[in-house]
Amino acid sequence: MRTGIRTALRRAEHLLLIRGARRNAWAAVCENRRLAGEREHSGPGFGRSA
DSSP states (O other), rough: HHHHHHHHHHHHHHHHHHHHHHHHHHHHHHHHHHHHHHHHHHOOOOTOOO
Protein backbone atom coordinates (compact mmCIF):
# COMPACT_ATOMS: atom_id res chain seq x y z
CA MET A 1 0.00 0.00 0.00
CA ARG A 2 2.81 2.40 0.80
CA THR A 3 4.32 1.97 -2.64
CA GLY A 4 0.99 2.91 -4.22
CA ILE A 5 0.82 6.13 -2.20
CA ARG A 6 4.41 7.02 -3.07
CA THR A 7 3.76 6.40 -6.76
CA ALA A 8 0.60 8.52 -6.66
CA LEU A 9 2.45 11.37 -4.93
CA ARG A 10 5.31 11.21 -7.45
CA ARG A 11 2.87 11.32 -10.36
CA ALA A 12 0.98 14.25 -8.85
CA GLU A 13 4.24 16.12 -8.23
CA HIS A 14 5.40 15.41 -11.77
CA LEU A 15 2.16 16.78 -13.24
CA LEU A 16 2.38 19.91 -11.13
CA LEU A 17 5.98 20.48 -12.17
CA ILE A 18 5.12 20.05 -15.85
CA ARG A 19 2.28 22.56 -15.57
CA GLY A 20 4.51 25.01 -13.72
CA ALA A 21 7.23 24.65 -16.35
CA ARG A 22 4.72 25.31 -19.11
CA ARG A 23 3.49 28.44 -17.34
CA ASN A 24 7.05 29.66 -16.87
CA ALA A 25 7.89 28.97 -20.51
CA TRP A 26 4.82 30.86 -21.70
CA ALA A 27 5.66 33.79 -19.40
CA ALA A 28 9.15 33.87 -20.95
CA VAL A 29 7.69 33.89 -24.47
CA CYS A 30 5.39 36.79 -23.57
CA GLU A 31 8.28 38.72 -22.01
CA ASN A 32 10.47 38.16 -25.08
CA ARG A 33 7.70 39.43 -27.35
CA ARG A 34 7.24 42.51 -25.17
CA LEU A 35 10.96 43.27 -25.20
CA ALA A 36 11.15 42.76 -28.96
CA GLY A 37 8.29 45.20 -29.43
CA GLU A 38 10.02 47.77 -27.24
CA ARG A 39 13.25 47.39 -29.23
CA GLU A 40 11.36 47.80 -32.48
CA HIS A 41 9.70 51.02 -31.33
CA SER A 42 12.79 52.49 -29.68
CA GLY A 43 14.44 53.36 -33.00
CA PRO A 44 17.83 52.47 -34.42
CA GLY A 45 20.03 50.27 -32.30
CA PHE A 46 23.24 48.34 -32.53
CA GLY A 47 23.87 46.75 -35.87
CA ARG A 48 21.37 48.90 -37.71
CA SER A 49 22.37 51.54 -40.21
CA ALA A 50 20.91 54.95 -39.41
